[in-house]
Structure formats: structure tokens, C-alpha cells
Amino acid sequence: MESEALVRQYYDALDQHEYGVLEDVLAPDFVQRRPDRTFEARESFVRFMREDRPNPDTSHELEAVIADGERAAARGRVRDGERVLFEFADFFECADGQIVRLETYSR
Numbered sequence: 170m171e172s173e174a175l176v177r178q179y180y181d182a183l184d185q186h187e188y189g190v191l192e193d194v195l196a197p198d199f200v201q202r203r204p205d206r207t208f209e210a211r212e213s214f215v216r217f218m219r220e221d222r223p224n225p226d227t228s229h230e231l232e233a234v235i236a237d238g239e240r241a242a243a244r245g246r247v248r249d250g251e252r253v254l255f256e257f258a259d260f261f262e263c264a265d266g267q268i269v270r271l272e273t274y275s276r
Contacts, residue, residue: 172263173236176243179261179268188219196267203273209220224249229257239263249274 175194182191192215199211208214222269231245241261247254264268 171236172206172239172241172261173234175263175266175268176236176241176259176261177231180231180243183218184228186219186225188215191215191218194268196269198227199267199269199271201271201273204275221225226250227254 178190179194182188182194192211195211195214197211199208199214200245201208201214208217220269227247227249229245230248232241233245234241236242239262243256243259243261246256257273257275259274260272261268
């Protein structure tokens with residue numbers, strides 16, 4: 170799967186609470202670094218999103234997804250209904266049809 174399609178599938182899985190799909194798009198050794206924490210494995214990230222996410226009813230409004238080979242970047246907003254909670258920029262590294270690394274920046 171192309172990295173742009175993989176990234177879009179990642180956001181769709183988060184927004185639709187499709188945690189099996191989320192597991193499929195993330196590599197077992199997936200790492201996410203973000204301002205407030207780091208996840209060192211797919212299992213811990215998926216468990217957090219399923220059980221501990223502070224606001225599970227948010228959605229990702231993507232402004233742009235740009236991909237070049239196995240790298241992709243996405244920019245957008247996280248919304249709670251009509252309210253924008255924050256803006257984000259995500260930088261993805263993909264390999265073998267899965268996301269292996271994600272760096273998240275927000276404001």
C-alpha cells in the first residue's frame with residue numbers, strides 16, 4: 170500500500186474506533202513520539218487509543234497529506250464536533266506496507 174493511502178487509513182481507523190484496522194496499519198515495533206509522551210510498541214499505542222484516550226469522540230480533519238516513497242506528512246486539526254481542540258503535523262515513516270514511526274507536533 171502506498172504511504173499516502175496508509176496514512177489516510179490510519180486516521181480513518183482512529184476516528185472510526187477500528188482498532189483491528191489500526192493494528193494492521195502499524196508495524197509491531199511502531200514508535201510514536203509526541204509532545205506529551207512516547208509509545209514504544211504497537212500494542213501500547215493501540216491500548217491507549219482504545220482504553221485511555223482522553224477524548225475518544227474526536228475526529229481528524231486533514232488539510233494535506235504529502236507522500237514521497239516510504240515517508241509521508243500530514244497536517245490538520247483535531248475536532249470535538251464543531252470545536253477545534255488543536256492543530257497537528259504528523260511525520261510518518263513506512264516500510265513493508267505498515268507505519269513504523271510517527272513524530273507528532275501540535276499547537
